[in-house]
Amino acid sequence: MPDPATTRKRRGGRRRAAALTAAAALVVALAPGCAPQPTPSANAAGAGRQIDVRTPQGLRAQQTLDMLNSDWPIGPVGVGTLATQRLAKQVETTMEKLWWDRPFTLHGVDITAGAATLQLTTSYGARQDIRIHTADDTLVDGFEVTTQSPTISSWRDVDAVLGKTGARYSWQVAKVDDGQCDRVAGTNTDESLPLASIFKLYVLYAVADAVKAGTVSWDDQLSVTEQGKAVGSGMDLAVGDHISVRTAAEKMIATSDNMATDLLIGKLGPQAIDDALANAGHHDPAAMTPFPTMYELFSVAWGQPDVREQWKNGTPQTRAQMLHDADSHVYKPDPFRAHVPASEYGAEWFGSAEDICRVHVALQAGAVGKAAPVKQILAASPNVNLDTQDWPYIGAKAGGLPGDLTFSWYAIDRTGQPWVVSFQLNWARDHGPSVGSWMLQVAKQVFALITPPQR
Incomplete structure (x- = not known):
């Protein structure tokens, strides 16, 4: 999945999955033959x-x-x-x-x-x-x-700017006290919206739990598969090559590597992800099950044949069967739907700003003992350019899929106070990579509103 925080990756990352990127190139090449008449x-x-x-x-x-x-x-x-x-x-x-x-x-x-x-x-x-x-x-x-960077000098300005995007949106600034998220500002914070690659935080939580339980080691080796390569990876690896669990976790968070994500889900098993949703405080874990791998979701959302309506209207049992079927077939991206959002059909991972805050807090709280590397993994790519004296620690995860753009940070200010800041935007259409960098300008100014004054 692309990481829009790195301009889509896009939005991004914002980096779009390789399979979708290839499909997007095809749609640009083929569209003139079937495109509607030009606009006025x-x-x-x-x-x-x-x-x-x-x-x-x-x-x-x-x-x-x-x-x-x-x-x-x-x-x-x-x-x-x-x-x-x-x-x-x-x-x-x-x-x-x-x-x-x-x-x-x-x-x-x-x-x-x-x-x-x-x-x-x-x-x-x-x-x-x-x-x-x-x-x-x-x-x-x-x-x-x-x-141009929009001007954000108050919480009201955030809504004024986001309200003009044409997106369904949610944002939240929460202060973390005694392991609880205390909202300072935000809008639609309990609305369940697409998470895009932020869902990978739940996979990391499951990895950390398995490491602490001794059922998985950071040094365990994962074997690269055809299915993994099909959804895209920034790592130049061949089928049969191996990477460690630690490397896969680092790539999953820092570069939003899709193959690494699926290799980790395959290592842990679906029950571990279901448990992570519940233990990390997702407001409705049942709504996220069956929990699709990236290969499975890409097959449903952008593969051939088009089964999105079947997914949208399907029972959990029907959806489980569809995911099973996707695993048994070769993923064939549909170039004409490469930029068509699938979240309106329910083909996404969903959660609220409150869920995002809780999973960030849970990850930090659980990053002890054998799971201590989680803090470093989350901080590898902060995405937003902040003064490190004001913000000595920034853990981050962002995401982007057609029509969906998300950002989240767990940041500790110079006084030692933790904060969680998140944004979720959902459109009925896709956008280019500029929206990701533009949103980071918004985010930087939001952080400026909570930066502690100099002593």
Whole structure:
């Protein structure tokens, strides 16, 4: 699963699973043959604002906006008419990422000698500037995108910003006292929303319990399988190669490695994950069972044939059988659904902000004795750039799947006070990687609201 905290991975990570990434590439290549008609011209989204196209830079600014707001995917042919050959690949890559955030609303354009800056708002409410520069042949030879950070100076601002994203959302800031989560601020904190890769915290909890019980050792070796490789991994391993439980746990958290996750679930068994849900305080463990592996969920959500409706309407017994069937078949990603959210069908892992706080607290409390490495594993990739003097410890897990973006942190401030901060956003459509980095700007300012003052 991608880790959107590393810009989707995306959102991310935000890193999308390799299988879904391959499918996404296919959908971009194939979509022109079946895509709906293009959207109205970009000016229609600009509340009446017009771009003066009597100059090369104005003309290219209009072309850029029209391409981004079109339902036709960005591709080398279109970009070849916009940018110089030297810059074409870079512009194509950048615009492909931006395209998922359409429609863009035009607020203004600043045209200067040889350059133009588009002032836009994305579909999720972020302000972006796209500066283009034109060469003597009128083609674009400079292309720069800047995403402005929203201003968060109060808890009310958090809701004002998230309320414009078009997402169902939940966020919470909780102070941890005596092992309890005491909410300081938040919205929809008891609403069960997609967790994306945050669910891997429950897998880590199960690993830690098994290590303390002596049924699993950090040094135990896991064998790489075809199924594991099918859901994607950042590790260059062949089928039959081995990694330790410790390495798998580190990769599962730090890089959200999907193969490592499934290898650990396979080692522990489904009952261990069910127990972890209950012991780590999930509000409704039964709602998360049968608990799918990543291979199983990917097969149901984005595989062929399309069984999402069957999953949505299925009983727990039906779903258990579907997961069993998925294990017995080769996962074949459907390129036309690679960017289609599956959470509305119930094909995801679900939990609330309160659940997220409880599992973070439970992991920290249980990180003793043989399970002590859990603290280090969680702190390997903090995702948010904070002053280490203010925040000497940050444990983190984030996640991203089509339409779903999540972040969570267990952080200890300079006074020794632990906090848990989390965000969950759920859309009916997918977005590009920019939304992940934009949300991290929101998160950094939320942390600033609780940073203890200097003594």
